[in-house]
Amino acid sequence: MRSKTFGKVRKKVGVLDLDITSLLDILVILLVFLLQSFNSSDLDVNFVEDLILPNSNSKDYGHHSVIVQVNKDKRIWVDNQEIGKIQNLEMEIPELLGALKAKKGESDAKLSPEDAQKASNHKINVLIDESLKYENVRQIMHTAAMAGFPAFKFIVKSNDE
Amino acid sequence: MNYLRPPLKLRKKGPHKRIKKIWSNEMFHKKIKKKIAVKPNLIPILDAVFIFIFFLLMSAQFIKIYEIGSDAPAVSLVDTKKNDKNPLNLILQIKEEEIVITSGLENNVVTQVKKIDGKYDLETLREHLVKIKQNHIDEESIILRPVSSVGYKELVLIMDAVRKLENDSIMVEGKSASGEVVKTTKLFEQIIFETMI
Numbered sequence: 001m002r003s004k005t006f007g008k009v010r011k012k013v014g015v016l017d018l019d020i021t022s023l024l025d026i027l028v029i030l031l032v033f034l035l036q037s038f039n040s041s042d043l044d045v046n047f048v049e050d051l052i053l054p055n056s057n058s059k060d061y062g063h064h065s066v067i068v069q070v071n072k073d074k075r076i077w078v079d080n081q082e083i084g085k086i087q088n089l090e091m092e093i094p095e096l097l098g099a100l101k102a103k104k105g106e107s108d109a110k111l112s113p114e115d116a117q118k119a120s121n122h123k124i125n126v127l128i129d130e131s132l133k134y135e136n137v138r139q140i141m142h143t144a145a146m147a148g149f150p151a152f153k154f155i156v157k158s159n160d161e
Numbered sequence: 162m163n164y165l166r167p168p169l170k171l172r173k174k175g176p177h178k179r180i181k182k183i184w185s186n187e188m189f190h191k192k193i194k195k196k197i198a199v200k201p202n203l204i205p206i207l208d209a210v211f212i213f214i215f216f217l218l219m220s221a222q223f224i225k226i227y228e229i230g231s232d233a234p235a236v237s238l239v240d241t242k243k244n245d246k247n248p249l250n251l252i253l254q255i256k257e258e259e260i261v262i263t264s265g266l267e268n269n270v271v272t273q274v275k276k277i278d279g280k281y282d283l284e285t286l287r288e289h290l291v292k293i294k295q296n297h298i299d300e301e302s303i304i305l306r307p308v309s310s311v312g313y314k315e316l317v318l319i320m321d322a323v324r325k326l327e328n329d330s331i332m333v334e335g336k337s338a339s340g341e342v343v344k345t346t347k348l349f350e351q352i353i354f355e356t357m358i
Contacts, residue, residue: 020203027210034217045226053226054317057327062228125228128313135309137316141231141354151232156317158225 043125045155048077054130056156065123066103066149068096070140072129078103086136093143100124100147124149229320231352249300251293251349255307255319260286264293281315283322290323290348291333298335303349324350 043062051071069077074086076096084095104122124144128137141152252268254261260281262271271293274286294300303323307316325347326333332344 020207024203024207024210027207027214031210031213031217034214034221037221037223038217039220039222039225043226043228047224054314056227056229056317057321057325058227058229060228060230062226130312130314130317132313133309134307134311134313134316137313138309138354151230153228153230154317154320155226155228158227160225 043155045125045127046080047127048075048080048082051127051129052131053127053155053157055159057159058156059158062125062153062155063123065125065153066100066107067125067127067155068100068140068144069127070129070132070136072131074132074136076140086139089135089139091139091142092146093139096140096143097147100144100149104148122149123151123153125153125155127155229317229324229352230350231320231354249293249297250304251300251302252304252306252355253319253323255281255305255311255316257308257310260319262286262289262293281319283318286319287322287326287348291326294333294348295335298333298343298345299337301347301349302351302353304353304355306355320352323348323352 041061042064044064045067048069048071050073051069067077067079069080070086071077076083076085076093078096078099081099083099084093086093107122126140126144128140144150144152248266249264250266250268252263254263258276260274262274263269264271272289274282274289276282305316305319305323329346332346333348334342334344337343
């Protein structure tokens with residue numbers, strides 16, 4: 001009996017072999033670049049407009065807490081929400097005081113009564129534009145201290161860039 | 162070696178010619194082994210690299226930022242232990258044209274560091290602070306008293322100068338209160354701004 005396949009030529013379907021060497025090359029280079037910019041601190045800042053931080057030699061990593069940003073126009077943001085502007089040279093800034101008191105209330109609600117008493121748990125990250133004077137810095141610090149944040153962390157830019 | 166008849170196609174027609182060709186068994190049963198290049202499986206490596214990249218992208222920070230800590234004087238971490246010796250009470254009065262270093266309860270002037278070319282002379286300031294640190298190796302706090310018109314940028318540079326030596330290979334050496342010789346690159350890391358509250 002003749003074979004049914006007699007005379008027919010069967011084409012073997014070969015597996016398509018992708019050359020991924022170049023793709024892997026690109027990914028390794030990207031990986032090396034990202035490793036260089038890896039940040040081990042938990043501080044995540046979304047910079048507001050017109051804010052240039054001063055340069056510093058400090059190598060201390062920041063930690064997550066309330067973030068106050070003041071740009072060159074003296075506009076103030078608390079945790080990325082604009083709350084007002086420094087209007088005059090009064091030591092207390094009312095809008096900032098109100099916003100920080102609210103933030104303190106929220107954070108104290110999450111802490112135990114003993115922890116809420118500790119000053120070390122009431123830190124504030126301060127990002128101030130380098131063009132401002134000490135009088136504005138003093139206003140921010142005074143208002144923050146009155147709101148219950150006596151520990152200030154001035155966030156600065158690395159000199160290495 | 163066997164003398165076998167060649168295949169039909171190879172047999173020559175015509176005048177008989179004895180084909181003396183030695184056909185051996187090995188020629189019929191010879192298997193030519195092709196060397197197939199073994200390709201490594203890159204898929205697991207690619208998988209790992211992709212996951213790494215996603216993780217690093219989430220945590221990447223392209224602007225490197227750090228912090229300089231400070232405390233309000235009402236809750237400062239200055240050592241309040243009773244001591245027979247007078248506290249150092251180191252104060253830096255940052256004025257528009259100079260920096261005045263004072264110490265002690267009576268604010269005795271230690272030295273004045275003038276501006277050079279419109280900029281604060283941080284090198285001279287650091288030298289004076291190193292000398293003070295050598296005599297008070299345990300002391301870590303310093304009080305800053307700037308005038309209102311001092312720029313924030315310059316203030317940060319002064320804070321850098323008072324906190325740490327620029328070169329990590331150089332160390333300040335001094336005797337602690339317990340009599341031990343202490344070596345450190347840190348100067349006065351606890352910065353306190355006066356008259357906050």
